[in-house]
Amino acid sequence: MQAQSVQHVNNTDRYAKAVAVSKRVRWDIDRDVIRGRAFDFTKKFLPDGLSQIDRLDFLTADEQRQLSQIQGRTYANIFGLVERFIAAKVLEVSSDHWLGDQNALEAMVRFGDEEIKHQELFRRIERMCAEGMPAGYTFVLDPNSVATAVLSKSTWAVLALTCHIELFVLLHYRESIDTDTSSSELWKDVFLYHWREESQHAIIDEMEWRRVHATLTADQRDQGVSDLIDLVGEVDGLLQMQARADADYFIKVCGRTLSQNDAMRVHEGVLGAYRWQYIVSGLKGPRFADILGTMITEPQAARIGSALAPIMN
Ligand SMILES: [Fe+2]
Ligand SMILES: [Fe+2]
Numbered sequence: 001m002q003a004q005s006v007q008h009v010n011n012t013d014r015y016a017k018a019v020a021v022s023k024r025v026r027w028d029i030d031r032d033v034i035r036g037r038a039f040d041f042t043k044k045f046l047p048d049g050l051s052q053i054d055r056l057d058f059l060t061a062d063e064q065r066q067l068s069q070i071q072g073r074t075y076a077n078i079f080g081l082v083e084r085f086i087a088a089k090v091l092e093v094s095s096d097h098w099l100g101d102q103n104a105l106e107a108m109v110r111f112g113d114e115e116i117k118h119q120e121l122f123r124r125i126e127r128m129c130a131e132g133m134p135a136g137y138t139f140v141l142d143p144n145s146v147a148t149a150v151l152s153k154s155t156w157a158v159l160a161l162t163c164h165i166e167l168f169v170l171l172h173y174r175e176s177i178d179t180d181t182s183s184s185e186l187w188k189d190v191f192l193y194h195w196r197e198e199s200q201h202a203i204i205d206e207m208e209w210r211r212v213h214a215t216l217t218a219d220q221r222d223q224g225v226s227d228l229i230d231l232v233g234e235v236d237g238l239l240q241m242q243a244r245a246d247a248d249y250f251i252k253v254c255g256r257t258l259s260q261n262d263a264m265r266v267h268e269g270v271l272g273a274y275r276w277q278y279i280v281s282g283l284k285g286p287r288f289a290d291i292l293g294t295m296i297t298e299p300q301a302a303r304i305g306s307a308l309a310p311i312m313n
Contacts, residue, residue: 008101011101011104011207011211012101012103012104013103014203014207015101015103015104015106015107015204015207016103016107018107018110018200018203018204019103019106019107019110021199021200022107022110022111022114022197022200023110025196025197025200026197027193027196027197029117029120029121029124032193033121033186033189033190033193034124034128034186037185037186038128038131038186039128039129039131039132039184039186039187040184040185040186041069041132042065043065043182043183043184043185043187044064044065044068044069044180044182044183044184045068045069045071045072045073045075045129045183045184045187046068046071046072046075046187047175047176047178047180047183048068048180049175049178050071050075050172050175050176050273050276050277050281051067051068051071051072051273052269052272052273052276053065053067053068053071053269053273055269055272056265056266056269058262058265059254059266063254063255065182066250066253066254067250067254067266067270069129069132069133070133070137070246070249070250071246071270071273071274072129072184072187073126073129073130073133073137074139074242074246074274075277076122076123076125076126076129077122077126077139077141077242078141078242078278079118079119079122079194080119080122080123080126080143081141081143081146081147082165083115083116083118083119083122084119084143084144084146084147085146085147085150085151085158086115086162086165087112087115087116087119088147088151089151089155089158089159089162090108090111090112090115090162091108091112092155093108093155093159093208093212094108094109094112096211104207107200107204108204108208110200111200111201111204114197114201115201118194118197121190121193121194125190126139133253134253136249136252136253137246137249138245138249139242139245140241140242140245141238141241141242146238149234150231150234153227153230153231154220154223154224154227155212156209156212156213156216156220156221156223156224156227156228157224157225157226157227157228157230157231158227158231159205159208159209159212160209160224160228160292161228161231161232161235162205163202163205163206163209163288163291164282164283164288165278165282166198166201166202166205167202167282167285167287167288168277168278168281168282168285168288169194169195169198169202170195170198170199170202171281171282171285172191172195172277172281173191173192173194173195175191176188176191176192202287206291209291209295210295213295221295221296221300222300225296225300225303225304228304229303229304229307229308232279232283232307232308232311233307233311235278235279236275236279236311239271239274239275239278239279240271242274243267243270243271243273243274244267244271246270247263247266247267247269247270247271250266250270251263251266275311279308279311279312280311280312283308283312284312292304
């Protein structure tokens with residue numbers, strides 16, 4: 001009993017701290033991030049550490065830059081999409097706090113509000129990316145149908161996936177801090193400002209995930225693990241579709257005819273980059289692995305490891 005109330009005090013303090021930081025770092029899309037700027041299409045959009053374009057050494061520097069811009073546009077689209085189900089889940093889970101810890105409730109409400117703002121930011125960024133690109137780009141995924149599929153899974157698994165996403169956003173920001181002047185300043189600011197609010201989300205996600213975990217039976221937790229494996233597999237299926245669309249688009253607009261072998265390497269390179277950006281960087285990140293490790297059994301860890309091996313390697 002005493003241990004539980006100490007835990008409650010700790011958690012309410014952590015929620016209160018997340019609220020205080022959220023208020024302090026709060027930013028506005030136009031005033032702080034975009035600041036009247038347009039994209040400079042002579043610059044790369046994603047850092048090489050994410051786009052992995054430097055591995056495609058048969059492409060010219062201009063072609064690599066173009067491929068990084070296409071990936072940047074997809075990055076904006078993917079985040080517009082994932083933040084759709086994250087906001088919905090956060091608002092749903094907040095109902096556990098409606099008549100309870102008001103610090104937790106406020107933290108969740110701000111979290112949901114920020115994700116709705118991030119969706120708007122990424123829609124704006126996507127339109128600005130589109131302005132400098134030839135026609136023919138397609139984003140093949142629909143945010144609402146993906147969100148419906150994700151939200152049909154257990155809360156344990158959706159919170160795990162969400163925690164993973166929030167944590168890889170932090171890693172992506174770290175990748176974007178480079179002294180490379182060939183990268184877009186506006187894109188660097190997108191990573192910076194997104195990271196500022198996501199840092200609180202990652203903390204809240206972990207608390208919510210652990211809180212829900214504590215209420216479940218062993219069987220329910222095991223179902224959560226199965227759902228998480230399914231979700232990551234479904235994310236990978238979506239990435240395969242979008243990688244194919246983006247590679248085809250690049251091959252069409254790059255301005256020369258690539259050999260069959262080079263075209264195949266573009267396809268593999270884009271899929272590898274997307275898996276790295278949206279799955280592997282998060283799962284391999286130390287913090288996610290630590291959190292997950294405290295919530296699963298050894299057989300469950302082995303099950304996750306073997307199910308995801310084809311994606312991770
Ligand atoms: Fe976000
Ligand atoms: Fe977030």
